[in-house]
Amino acid sequence: MRSQDQGPVATRTGGEAAGGAAKRMLIDGWLMEAGRTFPSLNPATGAVLGHAPDAGTVETEAAIAAARRAFDNTTWATDVELRVRCLGQLHHALTEHKEELRELTIAEVGAPRVTTYGAQLEEPIGIVGYYADLLREHPMTEELGETEIRGQRHRRWVEKEAAGVVAAITAYNYPNQLALAKLAPALAAGCTVVLKGAPDTPLVTLALGELIAQHTDIPPGVVNVVTSSDVAVGELLTTHPDVDVVTFTGSTATGRRIMAAASATVKKVFLELGGKSAMVVLDDADFALCAQFAAFTICSHAGQGCAITSRLLVPRARHDEIVAQVAAMLGHITYGDPADPDIYMGPLISERQRDKVDGMVARAVEAGAKLVTGGKRIDPGFFxxxxxxxxxxxxxxxxxxxxxxxxxxxxxxxxDEDAVRIANNSIYGLSGAVYSADEQRAIALARRIRTGTLSINGGNYFAPNVPFGGYKQSGIGREMGVPGLEEFQERKAFAAVIA
Structure with a gap:
């Protein structure tokens, strides 16, 4: 990255560690401040944790222009060896600085410490290593063979090329996972990227940008990281004619608006949206084990996960029995300061989100649901x-x-028929789970549920080499695995007459 100064808002790329208080955007190889900032809160206390640069359309235009130049005028898109080396450097930097990132993730995201050893931090770091390894062996050319047409031999083949400039827009709940699951495959494919962090968790995303600037040979403009509280920035990223691909993680409502906005320039759109996943407990399952899984799953990161099974489908004859077992298990959930290693559940991200949750619970009770346990705000913080x-x-x-x-x-x-009907009675189709003493029965029923991922008897599908995404209004496309790389590639078909 560059090392000289560029005016009053740009600074040298060395110096501060990933966990430092001051965080800067990365634009065209420069670590930059903005003319204004916005606060990021610690959701466990409600106190201001730090301030992030509040980019406007000027800074965003600069980031897009930098990504366009880097794609069009450098060898990044074609130099596989450079990309492998840079991804390896990024993986090393993330690993070396993971303790700083861990503390920042706990403080800003409200992620319990135990989760940073999994999906909140260390598993996402593994995604970068996975794509560095995949790039070394993944074929970029596919031979289709020879054929004869009107007396001549023709060779046909397909080459996979980088799709271009990517606008990557992330949600707040798993900022390391969401950023790296977009950034790593996009870079492996040869794309350049403008990454926009979520307004609720900007500091974590900015820390990733600082590590890229300070510890990798990724050329200027290939990765740009911006943060903003201005909705106009997201609109610009999704409509700008120099952006070729939009990848977004967030609500289905916002995903619909992005699809509509991107249609004017017919961009490639990749969406990972909401979910209302069902855990189906069949009548021969181990109810005590299911109750444990159901309780601990719904409290994972305080329920702030799109793939979390938030509907528990149980045999009508065993409803009250299973409810009692789940309620007992929920009583064992520890919640509080996410920095405490003995805490399982942290806070919600904001007072706004807590108001939403509390309002939905109140309306559910008014509509006839029975409140068995919980339904209470806990202060301080957003618990x-x-x-x-x-x-x-x-x-x-x-x-x-x-x-x-x-x-x-x-x-x-x-x-069973009713269970399948209820599980599929949703606009969403992201994930789900089925439990049964008969594994084949569970698999057969799971195959009838229209979702992108399914867990059988507690099986864990989440890994860098497993494609993740949804059916229906849970999204378009897949993250991770080989499909996650191919989302950022175009295919060009060739034919040549053989002399």
Whole structure:
């Protein structure tokens, strides 16, 4: 990266560590401040943790222009060896600075310390290593063979090329995972990127940009990192004619608007959106084990996960029994200061999100659901108690809308056919789970549920080499795995007459 100064808002790329207080945007190889800032809060206390640069359209235009130049005028898109080396450097830098990133993630995201050893930090770091390794062996050319046409031999083949400039827009809940699951495959493919961090967790994303600037040979403009509280910035990224691909993680409502906005320039759009996943407990399952899985899953990161199973489908005849077991397990959930290694559940991200969750619970009770346990705000910070709702109508708001909180809705079903019908009774199709003493029965039922990922008897599908994404209004495309790389590639077909 560059080392000389560029005016009053740009600074040298060396110096501060990833966990330092001052965070800067990365634009065209420069670590930069902005003319204004916005606060980032510690959700466990509500106190201001730090301030992030509040980019406007001017800074965003500069980032897009830098990414365009880097794609069009450098060898990044064609130099595989350079990309492998840079991804390896990024993986090393993330590994070396993971303790600083861990503390920042705990403080800004409200992620319990235990989760940073998994999906909040260390597993995302593994994604970068995975794509560095994949790039070394992944074929960029596919031979289609020879054929004869009108007396001449023709060779046909397909080459995979970088799709171009990528606008990557992330959500707040797993900022390291979401950023690196977009950034690593995009870079491996040869794309250049403008990464926009979520307004609720900007410091974590900015820290990634600083590590790229300070510890890798990634050329200027290949990666640009901006943060902003201005919705105009997101609109610019999704409509700008110099952006070729938009990858977004967030709500389905916002995803719809992005699709509409990107249509004017017919961009390639890749969306990872909401979910209302169902955990189906069949009548021969181990109910005690299922209760444990259901309780701990819904409280994972305080329910702030798009793939979390927030609907629990149980046999009608065993409804009350299973509800009692889940309620007992929820009583064992520890919540509080996420820095405490003994804490399982941290806070919600903001007071706004807590208001949303509390309002949905109140409306569910008004609509006839039974509040078994929880449903309470806990101060200081933005905590919400683990909440269980029973006798939930499968067509009600609480059973249909994503809540993003530690709230589990229990729905009774009559038989396997009814369970499948209820599981598929959703605009979403992101994930799910099936439990049965008969694994083949569980798999057969899972195959009828229209979702992108499914867990059988507690199986963990989440890994860098496993494609992740949804059906229906849970999104378009897949992250991670070989499909995650191919989202950022175009295919060019060739044919040549053989002399």
């Amino acid at each position: 919400y108690s683990p909440t269980l709702l029973a006798d939930v109508d499968p067509d009600s708001e609480i059973a249909q809308e994503e809540i993003f909180g530690p709230v589990l809705a229990v729905i009774a079903y009559d038989d």
